[in-house]
Amino acid sequence: MINVDIRPETESDFTAIYEVNRLAFGQASEANLVELLRSGDSFIPELSLVATFEQKIVGHILFTKIKIINEDGSEYESLALAPMAVVPDLQKQGIGGQLIVSGLAKARALGFASVIVLGHEHYYPKFGFVPAKRWNIQSPFEVPSDVFMAIELVEDGLKGVSGTVVYPKAFEMV
Structure with missing residues (x-):
């Protein structure tokens, strides 16, 4: 495992x-997505984190605001x-894991109650993510339920929450 320094982007x-x-x-799609998200109102500067090793940026993680909207129009x-x-x-080498742990801790400290991820079904559960279907939270597009996951950052962070995730428009542009 390589230990890295993690800090907000500048x-x-x-x-x-x-x-x-x-x-x-x-490919450039995800890189372009970061740039589009950075200019939108869902962007939180403190939650765009870089991992540095020997004074060089070797990793990046981004958390942006989303909404979960249920059938009656309630938004979370x-x-x-x-x-x-x-x-x-x-x-x-453990760099991604360090980014995830630091990012989740920072999100919790900023008062956020939950995080949604579309990712590898064997990787993200190591950090506490479970299929979002546990809370009846759905992806806005067709994906296997075991890769669409959520984590509560605080106890009962998703209690009473259900519905479909609405991503920032930038996700549709890449």
């Missing part, structure tokens, strides 16, 4: 964050974890 990090996401995903605020990226040559 404007001078934008180019490096773009490159980390482009390299990690092998939550966060989306997307994307999370680590440069390819340092993947599987």
Whole structure:
């Protein structure tokens, strides 16, 4: 495991964050998504975190505001974890896990009650994520239920919450 320093992004990090996401995903879609989300009202600067190793940005994680809307129109605020990226040559070294743990702690400290992720069904449960169907929370698009997950950051953070997740428009643009 490589220990990294984790801190909120700064404007001078934008180019490096773009490159980390482009390299990690092998395409520019997620890197472009970060840039689009950064300019929207769902963006929370304290929840765009970078991992540095030897003074170089090697990882990035972003949490943005989302809504969960149920059938009667009631809205609940939550966060989306997307994307999370680590440069390819340092993947599987624990950097992503450190980003997730730090990000969840920061989100909790900022008063958020829950996080939603669309991700690997064997990776995210290590951090406490479980299928969102437990709370009758659905994805806005067709995905297997075991990859659409949620975590409560506080006790009963999703109690009484159900419905369909509504992502920021930026997610539709990439």
